Amino acid sequence: MSLxxxxxxxxxxxxxxxxxTSMAEKIKSGNWDGLRKMMTxxxxxxxxxxxxxxxxxxxLDRWFLKFLAHDSQQMVKSDKKIQKLQNQGVxxxxxxxxxxxxxxxxxxxxxxxxxxxxxSSRYAVSLENPAVEIxxxxxxxxxxxxxxxxxxxxxxxxx
Numbered sequence: 001m002s003l004x005x006x007x008x009x010x011x012x013x014x015x016x017x018x019x020x021t022s023m024a025e026k027i028k029s030g031n032w033d034g035l036r037k038m039m040t041x042x043x044x045x046x047x048x049x050x051x052x053x054x055x056x057x058x059x060l061d062r063w064f065l066k067f068l069a070h071d072s073q074q075m076v077k078s079d080k081k082i083q084k085l086q087n088q089g090v091x092x093x094x095x096x097x098x099x100x101x102x103x104x105x106x107x108x109x110x111x112x113x114x115x116x117x118x119x120s121s122r123y124a125v126s127l128e129n130p131a132v133e134i135x136x137x138x139x140x141x142x143x144x145x146x147x148x149x150x151x152x153x154x155x156x157x158x159x
Contacts, residue, residue: 032065034061035049035057035061035064036049036057086136087135087136089133089134090133090135091133091147092109092110092131092133092134093110093129093130094107094110094127094130094132095110095129097127097128098125098126098127098128098129098130098146099126100122100124102122103117103120103122106158107132107155109132110129112159113159115134115144115155115158116155116158117155118141118156119153121153123151123153125146125149127146127149130146131146132145132146132147133147134155137154142155142156142157143155
């Protein structure tokens with residue numbers, strides 16, 4: 001199998017098959033470690049990347065890194081499949097003890113993202129590392145839902 005024969009389909013597979021949880025865990029370091037380390041072993045095998053030689057995988061990693069650096073933002077803006085995925089919620093966890101929000105709350109997530117409360121409302125709860133879902137509402141603003149309680153709050157991303 002040649003690198004050239006998988007270049008086009010690999011982009012679609014990478015964006016559509018990465019599991020959100022595993023990707024979030026791998027991105028924490030902030031460094032590009034290559035596809036083998038970014039994917040689970042099962043994802044790597046299912047995409048057929050385990051059939052590539054070490055040199056082919058190195059070339060694909062280099063190509064993908066260049067794509068991320070130079071062309072991915074344009075693809076995100078114009079590709080309907082990616083836009084559909086972005087409109088779906090993404091599940092994460094708030095790190096540590098969570099006591100709710102007070103109007104100006106900052107939320108630190110397990111993937112390193114930091115979100116702040118966008119709307120002034122209050123909610124009190126006591127949870128440890130609660131699972132949350134973040135997605136855009138009908139107006140294009142982000143909302144965070146605490147999955148255990150179903151409570152939502154408007155948020156905007158800081159980092």
